[in-house]
Amino acid sequence: MASTIPKYGSDGLAGFYAKVDELEKLFIDRLGDAVKIPSISAYADRRKDVFEMSEWVAAKMRAVGIDVRLKSLGKQQNAELELPPLVLGRYGKDPEKPTVLVYCHYDVQPASFEDGWKHEPFKMTVEESGRLCGRGTSDDKGPLVGWINMIEAFQKAGLEVPANLVFCFEGMEETGSFGLREALEDEADKYFSDIDVVCIADVVWVSNEQISIPQGLRGIIFYLVTITGAKQDAHSGGFGGQISEPMVDMVNIMSSLVDSNGKILIPGIYDNVQHVTEKEYQSYQKLNISEESLYGGTGGRSLYDNQADALIARWKKPSLSLHRIENALPGAGAVTSIPAKLVGKFSIRTVPFMKADEIDQIVRKYIQERFDGLGSKNDIEIEAYPNDWFFEDASHWNYQAAIKATKNVWGVDPAMTCEGGSIPIALDFKRILKKNVLLLPVGRPTDGHHSTNEKLDKINYINAIKLYGSYLQEAGTLWRKSNGKV
Amino acid sequence: MASTIPKYGSDGLAGFYAKVDELEKLFIDRLGDAVKIPSISAYADRRKDVFEMSEWVAAKMRAVGIDVRLKSLGKQQNAELELPPLVLGRYGKDPEKPTVLVYCHYDVQPASFEDGWKHEPFKMTVEESGRLCGRGTSDDKGPLVGWINMIEAFQKAGLEVPANLVFCFEGMEETGSFGLREALEDEADKYFSDIDVVCIADVVWVSNEQISIPQGLRGIIFYLVTITGAKQDAHSGGFGGQISEPMVDMVNIMSSLVDSNGKILIPGIYDNVQHVTEKEYQSYQKLNISEESLYGGTGGRSLYDNQADALIARWKKPSLSLHRIENALPGAGAVTSIPAKLVGKFSIRTVPFMKADEIDQIVRKYIQERFDGLGSKNDIEIEAYPNDWFFEDASHWNYQAAIKATKNVWGVDPAMTCEGGSIPIALDFKRILKKNVLLLPVGRPTDGHHSTNEKLDKINYINAIKLYGSYLQEAGTLWRKSNGKV
Secondary structure: OHHHOOOOOOOOOHHHHHHHHHOHHHHHHHHHHHHHOOOEOOOHHHHHHHHHHHHHHHHHHHHOOOEEEEEOOOEOOOOOOEOOOEEEEEEOOOOOOOEEEEEEEOOEOOOOHHHOOOOOOOOOEEOOOOEEEOOOHHHHHHHHHHHHHHHHHHHHOOOOOOOEEEEEEEOOHHHOOOOHHHHHHHHOOOOOOOOOEEEEOOOEOOEOOEOEEEEEEOEEEEEEEEEEOOOOOEEHHHHOOOEOOHHHHHHHHHHOOEOOOOOEOOOOOOOOOOOOOHHHHHHHHHOOOOHHHHHHHHOOOEOOOOHHHHHHHHHOOOEEEEEEEEEOOOOOOOOOEEOOEEEEEEEEEEOOOOOHHHHHHHHHHHHHHHHHHHOOOOEEEEEEEEEOOEEOOOOOHHHHHHHHHHHHHHOOOOEEEEEOOOOHHHHHHHHHHOOEEEEOOOEOHHHOOOOOOOEEEHHHHHHHHHHHHHHHHHHHHHHHHHOOOO | OHHHOOOOOOOOOHHHHHHHHHOHHHHHHHHHHHHHOOOEOOOHHHHHHHHHHHHHHHHHHHHOOOEEEEEOOOEOOOOOOEOOOEEEEEEOOOOOOOEEEEEEEOOEOOOOHHHOOOOOOOOOEEOOOOEEEOOOHHHHHHHHHHHHHHHHHHHHOOOOOOOEEEEEEEOOHHHOOOOHHHHHHHHOOOOOOOOOEEEEOOOEOOEOOEOEEEEEEOEEEEEEEEEEOOOOOEEHHHHOOOEOOHHHHHHHHHHOOEOOOOOEOOOOOOOOOOOOOHHHHHHHHHOOOOHHHHHHHHOOOEOOOOHHHHHHHHHOOOEEEEEEEEEOOOOOOOOOEEOOEEEEEEEEEEOOOOOHHHHHHHHHHHHHHHHHHHOOOOEEEEEEEEEOOEEOOOOOHHHHHHHHHHHHHHOOOOEEEEEOOOOHHHHHHHHHHOOEEEEOOOEOHHHOOOOOOOEEEHHHHHHHHHHHHHHHHHHHHHHHHHOOOO
16 A cells, blocks of 8 residues: 555654664564464463463563563452453653553454464464464554564664553453453552553554544443243243243334334434534545445445445444344243243444433333333343443544654554444543543454454554554654643 | 042943953053163164163063064164164954054153152152152153053953054154154055054143043144344444344344234234134133143233133134244354344244135235335245144044043043144144044143153053053944944
8 A cells, every 4th residue: 555655754753663674573573472372361271371471571561671560350250260460561750751551452362273264373474465464463462562662663773762651451351351440440540640641552444445543432332121921931832822922022122122224213312412514424435445344244234325324324323233132041942932031132332422321211211111011911121231432532632643643654644433333441441540542553454353364464563663653752742732841 | 539430330341440450560560661761762872772662662562462563764864863663563453343543652751860850760669649750651651551551451351452453652752753754654555554543642631630632732833034134243333223134124023923912913814713602611611720730831921810711822712922033143143243144933823724824825925015114125034834733523433432431431521622732743643544533641731741750640540541441442332333333
């Protein structure tokens, strides 16, 4: 792509950039070493590898002068398994520089060659095309190692790292982030008390062709609707017609929530949804997003055939998805049984400025009234698990620094985009630390994060190191400007 | 119960009855021997025991003079496992007697002591109360051995068995009756060519308190509705609102079929349903059925609180039950995924005089129109598997003989009842052999056929032997009368 030529010099970091290029082999080998440790957090018998990975990361951090602290997170919920530590670190204490908290994770998704990998997943293969292939290269070992590389390149170029850094590297991201939230709460006024902003380096561009910075994430309210009839499944021959069937109520409730065109049928849901301006619409229409990125995952079942409409449906409008209806009693009965207890699962993705509390009240009232209207002899119970939407202020120097750095390194302005999904840790950082939270992408959406043949393009790995340096440089400049220090 | 005193003599079989009582210990020991062989047809590693059981049955049959033939059924569908043989047998060729085909099965449901049995399931325990406890005592080894005992008792009483007998003992009834239908078709004009009627000895009374003979069984049309969207599950964050969701269509379709009061919403379904007369209604109201039998299985969720209404809902009216909605793609996705392909399963229980073909056309048309009205981008496919209802002519001498025999042995007129479920083999015998098919109960509904602690009350076991003898005696008399031989 045309945008891969760094515009060395615009931020005064030509020496740093040159050093990064010079150290390319070292940095690639380092990522290879990181990939070698199969730090799969999902499997108990790999937990020792996750611990080994934490030691590896700590050692590499110490090697560049980071003051490391391993914070124990105790035992895993409902298991006797020890959680891998949070690898915390501090680098620099200059009052003339901003302090940036960097989040990455050192655990990976499961992978085994037999699943259809072209190369061994835990032995990084550098393909001729420049693809660095292996589990964790893009998610999230490449970004994590990139920060350490960045410090080393500054040092070897004889330059100061332009910001103070606080690191928070997690080992359970792929398996529920157990203990992270509590640790953030615990350290908010201690280890993290002096940070100015947060940078989460665990996201990807909006499409392979469109360099971007996501500014918004939809929220999610996850619902469990339990409908209970008899104490056990009944035989549909013996009891069909005589017994009240929970499934009948369940499909009635579920069918009342959303229509086949994606319109949510619950009155009031759309009341506080932010209006999409014509300007936004046009900007979405202009994004360089391939047909594959836009429609590939929909398998020809997209409700919209226009780019802006499709993106707005994903990013700027609430949606209600029906996930499944599960038999809640152990031991599935005969195929012709009448299930006695069912759990229906659905979720609502929320956007600015929907209020989770209000939405939840509206949804519960709507379902309860619908159920009451059925005259059913069954019982209903509704549970909700809300995670709010995230929308960050991009005029903040934290975002502006990232935008400038992207232009410096990739030669293009990044698109300000959203993601339809939720990233609960982004919200946690925001809520607990009360600082501007930047999501800074490195990889591409087809890097294969949670599937086979994960890779990170070499250009993305090397440019990430440069991007981190330039981001800190621009952040320093803008921070000083905004604090009247220049 | 008051009805346990046989009215010896009314059918001239006092000597036979006395001999049955005299041989009680022998007969109970014989059932104990049968229970010892764990002939579980569901488990491949028990298949040898099912074969051993077939040999045991054949040996006992030969010992009383039955001419036995083991009919091989080949290999099990989709498995290299040999099917246990049909144990066929013939006893008597007197042209002055009717020929009765008797069906039982010699395989049993799985059982293991650890499941919560009071006694070892494959070691019959005779409790002081007279309960013969063990897997298969009631389903269906007790009835099967009863027929052999009956012949022996006639012989030892110096009496002729009053009918010619053709036996068809199956070894796969609990596991799909593989091969039975084909064998019946194969032998219809050969081994079974001269039979007059069929007696299936594999049912129970309508309730513990009400001796009964079931005359009708509901049919079942089992439906699979497949709705297909994308090629794979989508992430509800990334695609929720943009993608067409099969689950939305599925719950819409399912919710249009039946309401929470059990009323089927498909127009035309009830058109050919036989009217329940006031006389029938009153007869149902008078049946001696406990609250537990009537409402126990509904766990307080019965749609009717009146005996006749509840029984009519089970026996005389169609019902539509929604069984489940399953993700049709392998590997369940994340809990917040949007399933790409779903199979909805429901069934319609049919009653006289609904026509399966017509019902199926109505149902398909209704679902297709409903789906078309949704304007969905998904695809739908409908499959149906019909089994017709069964309703037998109780004025036939086959039923009349059973009714008289029940009165002779138990001292009460049996109630003519129905069952809400289907017994496919009853239909197969009826359809293929084109003879009157009698379902002759021996045990009680709480015998625990498919659960732990199966038992057969001793009185039921001994009276079954007497009942079979009296039934053949009455059948002979009525057959000769109806054929002008008396």
